[in-house]
Amino acid sequence: xxxxxxxxxxxxxxxxxxxxxxxxxxxxxxxxxxxxxxxxxxxxxxxxxxxxxxxxxxxxxxxxxxxxxxxxxxxxxxxxxxxxxxxxxxxxxxxxxxxxxxxxxxxxxxxxxxxxxxxxxxxxxxxxxxxxxxxxxxxxxxxxxxxxxxxxxxxxxxxxxxxxxxxxxxxxxxxxxxxxxxxxxxxxxxxxxxxxxxxxxxxxxxxxxxxxxxxxxxxxxxxxxxxxxxxxxxxxxxxxxxxxxxxxxxxxxxxxxxxxxxxxxxxxxxxxxxxxxxxxxxxxxxxxxxxxxxxxxxxxxxxxxxxxxxxxxxxxxxxxxxxxxxxxxxxxxxxxxxxxxxxxxxxxxxxxxxxxxxxxxxxxxxxxxxxxxxxxxxxxxxxxxxxxxxxxxxxxxxxxxxxxxxxxxxxxxxxxxxxxxxxxxxxxxxxxxxxxxxxxxxxxxxxxxxxxxxxxxxxxxxxxxxxxxxxxxxxxxxxxxxxxxxxxxxxxxxxxxxxxxxxxxxxxxxxx
Numbered sequence: 001x002x003x004x005x006x007x008x009x010x011x012x013x014x015x016x017x018x019x020x021x022x023x024x025x026x027x028x029x030x031x032x033x034x035x036x037x038x039x040x041x042x043x044x045x046x047x048x049x050x051x052x053x054x055x056x057x058x059x060x061x062x063x064x065x066x067x068x069x070x071x072x073x074x075x076x077x078x079x080x081x082x083x084x085x086x087x088x089x090x091x092x093x094x095x096x097x098x099x100x101x102x103x104x105x106x107x108x109x110x111x112x113x114x115x116x117x118x119x120x121x122x123x124x125x126x127x128x129x130x131x132x133x134x135x136x137x138x139x140x141x142x143x144x145x146x147x148x149x150x151x152x153x154x155x156x157x158x159x160x161x162x163x164x165x166x167x168x169x170x171x172x173x174x175x176x177x178x179x180x181x182x183x184x185x186x187x188x189x190x191x192x193x194x195x196x197x198x199x200x201x202x203x204x205x206x207x208x209x210x211x212x213x214x215x216x217x218x219x220x221x222x223x224x225x226x227x228x229x230x231x232x233x234x235x236x237x238x239x240x241x242x243x244x245x246x247x248x249x250x251x252x253x254x255x256x257x258x259x260x261x262x263x264x265x266x267x268x269x270x271x272x273x274x275x276x277x278x279x280x281x282x283x284x285x286x287x288x289x290x291x292x293x294x295x296x297x298x299x300x301x302x303x304x305x306x307x308x309x310x311x312x313x314x315x316x317x318x319x320x321x322x323x324x325x326x327x328x329x330x331x332x333x334x335x336x337x338x339x340x341x342x343x344x345x346x347x348x349x350x351x352x353x354x355x356x357x358x359x360x361x362x363x364x365x366x367x368x369x370x371x372x373x374x375x376x377x378x379x380x381x382x383x384x385x386x387x388x389x390x391x392x393x394x395x396x397x398x399x400x401x402x403x404x405x406x407x408x409x410x411x412x413x414x415x416x417x418x419x420x421x422x423x424x425x426x427x428x429x430x431x432x433x434x435x436x437x438x439x440x441x442x443x444x445x446x447x448x449x450x451x452x453x454x455x456x457x458x459x460x461x462x463x464x465x466x467x468x469x470x471x472x473x474x475x476x477x478x479x480x481x482x483x484x485x486x487x488x489x490x491x492x493x494x495x496x497x498x499x500x501x502x503x504x505x506x507x508x509x510x511x512x
Contacts, residue, residue, distance in 0.1 A: 005288025099286030174223030306452030310359030
């Protein structure tokens with residue numbers, strides 16, 4: 001059975017494909033087209049998924065559409081090409097829930113889906129038991145915890161619907177002194193609208209907070225507001241989950257790595273799983289999983305592995321781009337030569353762009369589209385943040401480490417597999433990783449297994465053999481607010497527009 005999922009059409013559109021009971025492909029449209037086109041079907045993503053899976057339109061048995069959907073005429077025209085397919089429409093939050101539960105390791109779980117708004121809902125609680133996914137509670141807009149988080153994002157001078165992750169990282173250095181105010185606003189799950197007006201906060205909010213509306217916030221106030229709304233979010237999810245044994249998360253809120261960590265270390269849950277592609281794009285995968293669950297095998301789970309589900313490029317395709325751009329490069333024909341070249345660059349404290357294999361599905365670079373640096377480079381943090389990514393100093397990059405030896409350096413939860421949580425540095429290694437520590441010994445950790453990403457796992461071990469430290473700093477290979485690079489041409493453009501020292505794309509090394 002071949003099932004094509006389409007989701008996020010009104011924003012962050014994507015396609016995903018299940019072939020023969022396996023997640024065969026998934027990709028976001030903006031990574032392929034390099035532009036946002038809300039309201040249009042993800043034609044490039046659909047084509048990429050079919051190509052990866054080796055299928056044609058006529059091979060598709062089901063097309064699963066996650067709502068909300070574009071106008072009917074445009075949709076109907078696009079679906080005519082799937083001549084044999086049965087078309088199924090899936091509720092937005094049901095798609096989120098399926099993406100979280102059916103890609104998790106849990107047979108039974110409580111599923112929490114939270115986003116700003118989707119099909120009027122902004123949140124839901126589901127009971128996943130046996131082969132059934134049952135809605136237990138729904139939360140309707142405007143009582144949206146994500147909307148509240150977005151308003152704080154704007155209050156702090158960031159872009160709402162875009163920079164919420166900055167609030168998360170800023171919260172790590174603040175104290176939640178405004179927490180009682182936010183909890184008074186939330187009142188369980190029914191928001192007190194008297195604290196809100198239009199897209200911001202009312203005079204009542206500023207009065208109770210002891211702040212002056214329109215006045216510039218101090219650094220301490222900004223960090224405290226961030227810490228307070230972060231803690232309010234964590235308490236909100238714990239309360240909504242109730243007495244869950246296992247908990248699964250999806251919707252944009254599931255990208256909040258500090259929330260995932262809070263659940264992991266709370267002692268309340270046996271297991272926690274956050275869908276790596278948790279946002280609107282992930283509803284494409286969720287819609288496909290929902291149909292697969294209903295019409296195929298409802299008892300099994302489909303593991304997304306390392307979520308390298310997007311396009312890959314052959315040596316010939318990469319070489320053609322490099323030659324067309326008239327670039328000088330060196331061929332690395334074998335895996336040992338490729339890894340050896342990367343290790344030498346990193347050991348010399350050079351920053352390396354690493355483009356290998358299939359592009360990741362979701363917002364995080366998991367070792368296929370990454371910028372890498374040595375933790376032993378005393379200037380790695382400054383170079384990555386200031387001169388390459390051009391971003392705030394409180395935003396930190398991840399530390400990638402082989403999964404089987406991660407416990408030597410970090411206290412990492414299971415969601416570190418997909419960089420979806422925050423871990424803690426063990427005391428003997430605090431000084432070594434000080435450039436990546438958020439606060440209070442917290443650090444973003446990516447645990448890499450041989451099964452999820454063999455080449456990256458080999459690189460980490462080879463770097464360890466050369467330096468005694470099998471850990472690399474990892475941040476996403478993208479610049480200036482762009483999506484993760486996809487093609488060799490994307491990689492070349494980003495490489496030469498940045499302070500990155502070297503790039504290894506497939507079997508080719510480029511140096512500046």
